[in-house]
Amino acid sequence: MVEKRCPRLQRDGVYRWFSELPSPQRVEFLCGLLDLCIPLELRFLGACLEDLARKDYHSLRDSEIKANNPADLGSLTNLTDEVVRSKLLVSLALLGSAHREAAGVLFRTLTHIDSVINNYGLQLNEGRTGDEFLLLFTMASNHPAFSFHQKQVLRQELTQIQSLMASTGKNPSTSTLNTMATYPGCHKVTPRSETPINSVSNSLENVLHTSTHSMEESIPKRPSGKHSKGGHP
Secondary structure, three states: OHHHHOOOOOHHHHHHHHHOOOHHHHHHHHHHHHHHOOHHHHHHHHHHHHHHHHOOHHHHHHHHHHHOOHHHHOOOOOOOOHHHHHHHHHHHHHOOOOOHHHHHHHHHHHOOHHHHHHHHOOOOOOOOHHHHHHHHHHHHHHOOOOOHHHHHHHHHHHHHHHHHHHHOOOOOOOOOOOHHHHOOOOOOOOOOOOOOOOOHHHOHHHHHHHHHHHHHOOOOOOOOOOOOOOOOO
């Protein structure tokens, strides 16, 4: 369908374009695509995702338990700490869609962003700080565990962070999000929000890797052993 409407837009080009996006835009774009899917497509994609996620089940199991435990999440309140932000990103990635109580704890933590910036002078344009906050609020504002009202509030916070970053030198750009609109015959889909384009090195994969190591320091080591590719919980 895409190739018929946009002859010049080839799949390899889309894959290359997507692979170069930073994590906040990847998350936003994927959620936008899911909104366009019909129910049967979503069920099929769900089965594919379930199979892919099963491969990492054992390695992420301990982190997943913590991510859905309100008591553990309650200790992750210091947003000025880079390690805490990394753990919050892991928690959002592994948070189950039905865990409303855990989502409520995360919501209360994230909505303290105003006081964190104003009282502690957190600079969003320093290092990876701004990118981490963009990813945090992009993930949270799209996560099904949060209520509609909570997602609205989180989206407003995301917009505020974008404005602060723009005013301090990190100017948001939508050139990459609007790339598809340059092809003849393509209809332009307005992105949900504008997020700045930064180095792909600040990806969720790197954040997860860093945070998982920090979490493992406090987790008893399991006996060594590799989980099978098709292993099941």
